[in-house]
Structure formats: C-alpha cells, structure tokens
Amino acid sequence: MKLGPVIHQQIVQLKWHVLACLGLVMAMPLEEAVMNAWQGEGFYAGRLSLFIPIIAAPLLAGLIACANVQADLDDKRYLFWRSRPAGVKTFMSIKFLIGMVTALIIIACPFVFAFVTCQIVQTEKNEREFFVVIAVFQLISLLTYSVCFFCNVLIRKTARAWLVGMAAACLMMVLPFILPFHFKDIVGDVLVVTSAVYLSITIGSSALAFALSLVAADRNWHLHTNLKGLLWAGAAIVFLLAMLFSRQVANIKVLDEIKLESGWGWDAPFYRIDDRLYFHGRQEIQTSDGRIKVFEAADWFKTERSWTVNDHNRPDHSEQKLELRTYPALHAIYRRINGQLYAFALHIYSKRGMIEYKHAYLRSFKVLNDELFPVSTLDVSECLASEEDSFNRFAIRLIDDKIIAFVGNQCLSAAVNESGEIELLDREPLTRYHILQKDRNRIIQIPLIKTDTIDFQERIRFALDYTYKPSWIVGDSIVDIHNNTIRYYLVSDQDVARYEVLRWDDDYIYCRFQSARPFTFLEQLDRGRSLRLERYFIRNGKLYAHGMQKLMVFDVRSERIRKLGHWERLTDNFGITDMEVLEDGNLVMAVSTGWHQHTDGVHYATFTMYVLKNPE
Amino acid sequence: MFRQLLWKEWRENLWKLVFCGTVRVAFAALLFRIRLFPDAANGVIISFVQMLVVPVVYALDIFSGEMSNRTIHLLFKFPVPRWKIFFSKYLVCVLGMSLVFAATGLSMAIFGHEREAPTGLLVNNTLLFGVVAVILFTWFCAFAVQSRSEAGSLVAVFGVMIGWGIIFFWSLVCEVPWANHFTPYSIFFWAFREVPEWFRLSSLITSHIIALTAAIAVACYRFVKVRRVL
Numbered sequence: 065m066k067l068g069p070v071i072h073q074q075i076v077q078l079k080w081h082v083l084a085c086l087g088l089v090m091a092m093p094l095e096e097a098v099m100n101a102w103q104g105e106g107f108y109a110g111r112l113s114l115f116i117p118i119i120a121a122p123l124l125a126g127l128i129a130c131a132n133v134q135a136d137l138d139d140k141r142y143l144f145w146r147s148r149p150a151g152v153k154t155f156m157s158i159k160f161l162i163g164m165v166t167a168l169i170i171i172a173c174p175f176v177f178a179f180v181t182c183q184i185v186q187t188e189k190n191e192r193e194f195f196v197v198i199a200v201f202q203l204i205s206l207l208t209y210s211v212c213f214f215c216n217v218l219i220r221k222t223a224r225a226w227l228v229g230m231a232a233a234c235l236m237m238v239l240p241f242i243l244p245f246h247f248k249d250i251v252g253d254v255l256v257v258t259s260a261v262y263l264s265i266t267i268g269s270s271a272l273a274f275a276l277s278l279v280a281a282d283r284n285w286h287l288h289t290n291l292k293g294l295l296w297a298g299a300a301i302v303f304l305l306a307m308l309f310s311r312q313v314a315n316i317k318v319l320d321e322i323k324l325e326s327g328w329g330w331d332a333p334f335y336r337i338d339d340r341l342y343f344h345g346r347q348e349i350q351t352s353d354g355r356i357k358v359f360e361a362a363d364w365f366k367t368e369r370s371w372t373v374n375d376h377n378r379p380d381h382s383e384q385k386l387e388l389r390t391y392p393a394l395h396a397i398y399r400r401i402n403g404q405l406y407a408f409a410l411h412i413y414s415k416r417g418m419i420e421y422k423h424a425y426l427r428s429f430k431v432l433n434d435e436l437f438p439v440s441t442l443d444v445s446e447c448l449a450s451e452e453d454s455f456n457r458f459a460i461r462l463i464d465d466k467i468i469a470f471v472g473n474q475c476l477s478a479a480v481n482e483s484g485e486i487e488l489l490d491r492e493p494l495t496r497y498h499i500l501q502k503d504r505n506r507i508i509q510i511p512l513i514k515t516d517t518i519d520f521q522e523r524i525r526f527a528l529d530y531t532y533k534p535s536w537i538v539g540d541s542i543v544d545i546h547n548n549t550i551r552y553y554l555v556s557d558q559d560v561a562r563y564e565v566l567r568w569d570d571d572y573i574y575c576r577f578q579s580a581r582p583f584t585f586l587e588q589l590d591r592g593r594s595l596r597l598e599r600y601f602i603r604n605g606k607l608y609a610h611g612m613q614k615l616m617v618f619d620v621r622s623e624r625i626r627k628l629g630h631w632e633r634l635t636d637n638f639g640i641t642d643m644e645v646l647e648d649g650n651l652v653m654a655v656s657t658g659w660h661q662h663t664d665g666v667h668y669a670t671f672t673m674y675v676l677k678n679p680e
Numbered sequence: 681m682f683r684q685l686l687w688k689e690w691r692e693n694l695w696k697l698v699f700c701g702t703v704r705v706a707f708a709a710l711l712f713r714i715r716l717f718p719d720a721a722n723g724v725i726i727s728f729v730q731m732l733v734v735p736v737v738y739a740l741d742i743f744s745g746e747m748s749n750r751t752i753h754l755l756f757k758f759p760v761p762r763w764k765i766f767f768s769k770y771l772v773c774v775l776g777m778s779l780v781f782a783a784t785g786l787s788m789a790i791f792g793h794e795r796e797a798p799t800g801l802l803v804n805n806t807l808l809f810g811v812v813a814v815i816l817f818t819w820f821c822a823f824a825v826q827s828r829s830e831a832g833s834l835v836a837v838f839g840v841m842i843g844w845g846i847i848f849f850w851s852l853v854c855e856v857p858w859a860n861h862f863t864p865y866s867i868f869f870w871a872f873r874e875v876p877e878w879f880r881l882s883s884l885i886t887s888h889i890i891a892l893t894a895a896i897a898v899a900c901y902r903f904v905k906v907r908r909v910l
Contacts, residue, residue, distance in 0.1 A: 088842070091846060092849070096853075099854060112853070116845065116849070120842065130831070221830065222829070223829070227834075291830070292699070295737065303706055303707070310713070310714040310716075315714070321796075633716065634717055635718050672796065
C-alpha cells in the first residue's frame, strides 16, 4: 500500500470539515483582534476571545473524528476499500493519525494566534496557567477525538457516534472524581493542575480507544442503535452518576427550615440550657417530628450579658476599671439540680486592654422567675500566675456534680451541692507543655490533669480536649470512649485522623496515630478555598464537622472511619454559624444568609434554621 | 387533514415529550433534594441545560428522520399542501417543548415550595428558558429543514446555538444594542431586576417577532422546495 496517495486522500476528504472548524474557532480571536486594531490598541487577541474556542475544542475534535471515520466506513465505501489490497490496521492507523494531527492543529490555532499577536503587540502577559490550559484542552480534545473515532467505527452513524463518544469521554473524565477512590493526589483546580491520574486517564483511554478501533474495523464490528434507546441509556447513566455524586457530597435530608432575622450580628451560636436550645441568645428553638418552631427566649436569658458585666458582687471592680472575661464566653454552664435550674461560670478580671489578671471567681446563680440570683462565689484569685510568670490557662467544664477548671497555672476541682453552692475540693499545678509533633508514627505524650475527684476516663477526656481544642472545652469533645477503648479524632484540611490512647500513668497519657480517612476530591471542593472545617465534635459515636459551607458526619466506631452524610452549599452568601444534635437524634443547623434592610433603615442579619435528618 | 397530520406528528414525537419530561423532573428532584446550590441557582442550572438539550432531542430526526427513512415521499403524496406538513411538525415540536418546560417549572415549584426561593421566580425563569429554546429551534428549522441525516441536523442545531452565542457575546462586548435585541439569549435579561440600559422590552419583542417570522418563512419555503430525488 502506497502511503502518499492515502494520506493525500485523507487530507482532501477532511478539507471542508477543517475549514468549517477553523472558521468557528478563529471567529472570536480574529474579531477581537480587528476590534482592538480598530480602537488603536494593536492587532491582538486577548484571553476573552479564547473562551469559545476553549469550550468548542473538544467538541470539534470529536466532530472531526466522526467525519473522518464516516467518510470511509459507510456501507458502500467500506466494501470498496476492503476489496483493495490495503491493510485494515495500517489504513485505520493513518486515518486516525491524520485526523488527530488535523484536529490538534485546528484547536491550537486560536491559542497560537493569541500568543503570537500578544507577543508582537506586547500587551498581555501570558502566564504559566495560559499554557497549562492549552495543554489540558489539547489532552481533553485528544480523548474526545479517540473515543469518538472508536464510537463511529462501531456505530457508523455520525451524529449518534458523536453523542455517544462525547458522553463516554465526559464519563471517563469525571468518573474518578465522582467515585470515592480516595485519590489523594487529585487536589486543586482540575483545569489548572494536571495530576498524574488525570494524565494517565486521558492518554490511557485514548490509546485504548485507538486499539479498539483497529480491532473493530478489522473484524467489522457494527453496533446497531436507535435514537430512543441511546437517549434513554445516556440519561440513565448520567442520572446514576449524579446519584453517585450526591452520595458523596450531599445526602443529608432537610426535614424543615425557617427564616429568621436578628439585629445582633453574624455571631449566632446555639446555647443548650438544660433540655432547651437557644439561638443567638434571643430565641428558643423547639422541634418535634422534624418540624421547627421558634419562640422568644425568657427575659433573664436575654439580659444575661448585663448581669455578668455589671458584676453586682464586687462593685469596686468597675471603679478600678477592670475588664471582665467570662468562661464560657459570654454565657454560663447550666444544670438542673433537684428540679431547680442553676448557672455556673468562671469570671476573670484583668486590667482593661492588658493581659494582667487581677481576680478570678467561680460563681453559681439560681434561675428563678426569669431572674438570676447569686448563690455562691468562690474566690480563686490566688491561682493566677504572678506578673513575671505568664503561664495562665482558663477553662471550665461541669462533669456530673464536679466543676473542673483551669485557673492561672492551677487545675481546680470543686463540688456542686444540692443547693447549687460551690465548694473547693482540691487544686493541683498544671504541667507546662506544647505539642508540635508532625510525625504520626511517634508516640504522643500528653499531660494528664491531676485530680482524684473525677474518674480516669473523664480526666483523660478533659486533658485531650484541652490539649487540642481548648476553646471548645465547655460542651464539645473530640474523644470517643467505647468498650473501654479511648480514641480521639483530629480533622485537618486533608483527612480525619484517628488516635488511640495506649496507656497512661500519673503524669501522662500515651497516644498513637491509628488510621486516617483522607478527603476525596469532591469533599475538598470548596469554591477554590481550603476545606476549613471550623468546628468538629464527637457525639454518640459520630463525628460532626462543619465549615462555612459544608457539614460532614462520620461513623468513627466502625473499623475504618466511614462517612455517613454530607451537606454542602456552593454559594458565597451562606455561612454555617453553628449546629447541634437534638434529643431525637436529628440535627439543627443555623446558617447566616446575608443582610436585610428594613423600611426604618436598620440592617438585620438574616438566618435560616434547618432541621436535618441525622444520617445513619 | 391537518388535524390528522398533527395527530401523526404527536404520536411520533410523544416519546421525546416523555423522555425530556421524565429526565428533567428526575434531575430537578435530585438537585432540589441534594441542594448543592441555592434553589434559584438550581432552577437556572436545570433550565439552562434543558434549553440546550431539549431542542437537540426534538431537532435530531424531526425533518431528517423522514428524509433518511424516505417516508417523506409518502407524506408528500397526501392531498395536503406541503407548508401544512411543515407546520404540523413545527407546531408539535413547539408544543412538546413548551410542555416539557412547563412540567419542569411546575415540578421545581413543587419541590421548592415554602423554601428559600419564591415559587414564581423558579417558574418564570424556566419559562424564559423555554422561550429561548423555542426560538433556537425555530432558527434551526430555517437551516436544517432539508437536512437528510441526523448528523446534518446535529451540526445545524449546534451551529445555531454557538452562532447566536458568538453574536450575543460580540454584541455585549462591543456594545451593539440592535444586535442584542435579535439574539435569543438576550431574553434572559428579562429575568433581571435591573435590566441593562440597552434593554427595551418592546424592541426585544418586535425584533424577535420579525426575525422569527422570517425564519419560519424561510424554513417553510425550503421545506416546500424539497426535491423528489432524495
């Protein structure tokens, strides 16, 4: 077989397709260049004009492939050239290569034109991303060309082969990102960063499609199709893919939602008081059967900030211009004892605007007829570190009827009696340490708090929570204690890591990294930003982690960490402010959605409250 | 006779209505269930994809099917003017597309009821996209009424979509208001609260009535002139 005439025949066969495609991809760059020249800026095409060529390139590559095959594989011509002394595989290889080179040249034309004209006029700098985008779209075009080529050899109807080929190429490109293959190396923007996996998928699929084309042509495979069946099958596959996608990133069901307004700004946490849940310190949340209701909170709750700041127990503090800090921040820990509701808090006074602590008190209050009455005050100022020693730690947690608190450089333990009074039990010095260990293979040593008033498990829990998440110490825990096994979990922007407590002695807890569940590509998708899961906690064997726009729920008690649910909202004016697990197992989530200006000119923050079904 | 032609086309294209309606409602249910985007954005995504897909499904074999199966000769033997044959096909397609978009709008209104987006907004946006789809299909008819293969129809329908897209971008970037008023995609601006300065509803409607009348006339003429040697 003479190669020269065959190549010539192939090129002549494609000339009209080449001209049409070239006209399509070059229309916008040429138009922009002419307009720029008309306005006196020079004859060049900027990046704006490359938008349509970029999008159209893979589609046109597929079209050229189909046209290339169809020209010689319709029934009559196929019989003709099979009667000639030509090797099928050689003929198809020449056909494939000529079409591929033609397609890639056509696709490169607008980019080369833009690059050259920009270089000549020296107007827009072409950065690295520009060339990466060109390379990526050449690769995608190679894939669509090869797959469409194979589909047309098989189906032998241009339009159907093109549709099937494009769908198959799309499937190959998105499947690795949709299925939970845990490709840790697929991070970042897929259009800018070419990863090894992506590259191998593109080139591997193209090579496979080419090989299959040769076999199909050689053995005269012919797939009979009808339009109706193809469309139904295509739609079913796309729908299945969407279902797979939704299993990964959005499978938590919304049971109910309501809109709220608040004049108190964005910071809108939930407060759990006894068995009631309050939002923003102003509204009480009630849920039943998945429905949500909001009521105005009691007056004492709304004015709580004023009683803590006014500090009626020690009026002289205001004269000394001292500043009050409360732990937990702004509010208190609430507990019902014998039917009566009490509030407990650690109050620290420091010089205004300075880190110089003067007084510290553990206080309890009785909630009666929507008012707060002081019950007891325990002066623990002597625990504060001296001015020379800056080691001051503050934290408080109520465990059964004991208060465990870090005040200055001491760990206090106090008992709460039946009338809500606080009584100091013991105090021990805190161990100074910091953990900056990045090597997961090493044993981690964490100081254990020294008190005998609570059991070992709670001591370990407190120590671990304070070590890793001191600001969440009041209500949240990262520790899961189950079947005498103590594990804790850390969430980074890469994975959820599980650590196991191996042993402990009087001074330290010894822990070891056990396993990790890396986030998939889709889980890390956050409009180009990092994952930033701002809060996470363990409750009843489940890890709840949320950032501004996503919430994920993991089962941490199974052999490997399994994701149970995912909520995601890809929009800028959407920020999860807080979430809580309800008594009935469902989740309640508060989301800030923007501002709203009333007719009186006052701006109100708008929120949406969701009740979500806790995934199992 | 015209009613019988309409009935024939309706029966032949009913599967497209069922297919498009089922697929759109299924995807609307999925997207409104997973709520990856706000409801309003979901509505736009579904309607936009639908605007690109539904005309393609209807266009693929509406004219070329008769040509490639050679049933066009039998059809032309009917004692009925050819322009009536064309209009029976065109009207059934327009009706089918309208029903698909209405079904999608209605399903989105049901799925998004008492949620974040006003129901009227979802339905209105979907119907606007439906209008654009019908206009694109009309332009397709002008170009591909004599098409003999699915490939020809496919190229024609994508050509219309991409071609109007290029004109739309060009007229926006280069600020050519009269061209803007002819592009099907400029109808989207109707959904905006604050329309651009160049946007005039009366001009938009008038331009489209004139342009579409011309397109239908050209399509009808070309269909009447289909040669018997096919």
